[in-house]
Amino acid sequence: MKLLSCYSVLLLLLLLCFHEALSWSTEYTQFSQAENYEGSSDLISLEYHMGPVLASAINLYIIWYGQWNPTHQGTIRDFIDSLSSSSAASSYPSVADWWKTVRLYTDQTGSNITGTISLSGEFYDTGYSHGVYLSRLSMQSIIETAVTSRSRPLPLNPRNGLYLVLTSDDVRVEDFCRAVCGFHYFTFPFVVGVTVPYAWVGYSGSQCPGMCAYPFAWPKYSGKPPPSDGIMRAPNGDAGVDGMISVIAHELAEVSSNPLVNAWYAGDDPTAPTEIADLCLGLYGSGGGGGYVGKVYKDAWGNDYNVNGVKGRRFLVQWVWNPVKRRCFGPNAMD
DSSP: OHHHHHHHHHHHHHHHHHHHHHHHOEEEOOGGGOOOBTTOGGGOOOEEOSOOOOOSOEEEEEEEESOOOHHHHHHHHHHHHHHSGGGOOSOSSBHHHHHHHHTTOBOTTOOBOOSOEEEEEEEEETTOTTOSEEOTTHHHHHHHHHHHOSSSOOOOOTTTEEEEEEEOTTOEETTBTTTBSEEEEEOOHHHHSSOOEEEEEEOOTTTOHHHHSTTSSOOGGGSSOOOTTTSOOOTTSOHHHHHHHHHHHHHHHHHHHOTTSSSEEBSSOTTSOBOTTGGGTTOOSBTOBTTBOOBOEEOTTSOEESEEOGGGOEEOOOOEEETTTTEEEOTTOOO
């Protein structure tokens, strides 16, 4: 009876851990609902809670879960390559310039978030190792599969590894499209073997572009026709992947500044933190707020963007909270 009781207690503890993971997962939700304005700093209580930030050079590992369009993969790779200051061969304002705002955040030693993000490995889970219907906790099992695979496994890197799980358009993820477009958290040692930060983002091109690829698509449930100037043109030709890149940027900014959910966030409830990108949902340029994304650029074909990347790429990425200026900010700001 004592042995059975111990197992029961252990099971209860595991279930509590799972519950915490669901509660603490920070989410990128539909940003068209945001009513943020650039200068509302008096309402912000962003605080540092003494936890670590990702100050060491990041080795980023992508797990491509499902069947992916190679063109979309190339666009995402180019965005990742554009983040690092070592790849800042892009005209101003660049993706690396956008990341400089994220770099302003420090840990208790005064170390800033790193400016070096290297795409250090990719794993192709084309066989849908955990099926096409995934829970949020499935992401940790997918990472475990990628690092223990007999064929070209990813390294398990607890020192400076960051894992990015990207699911294809035919994969259904818990709460995807209904409540979230992406989230980040950290792995449990009893699942993966160590604690490493990770993020998940889904491709929304066929499932819910009006939610997760806005402002390149219009919410179908809004009950209103899109305004003539309300739909933006995707700079890389696909609303799903261009919208996904902004969500990836959002999650990378937050996992870097709050990897263990005990560093930078606003609010009194640590189980539901409001993080540095959450504070700027829906803002991409000066004058944004209340459903207007702000002033951005247009290329020669009329596509909308606000930062430049490697290989002549252009992207539209959401602003993040600048702790020095105490407002949402991006390198395309007009002031």
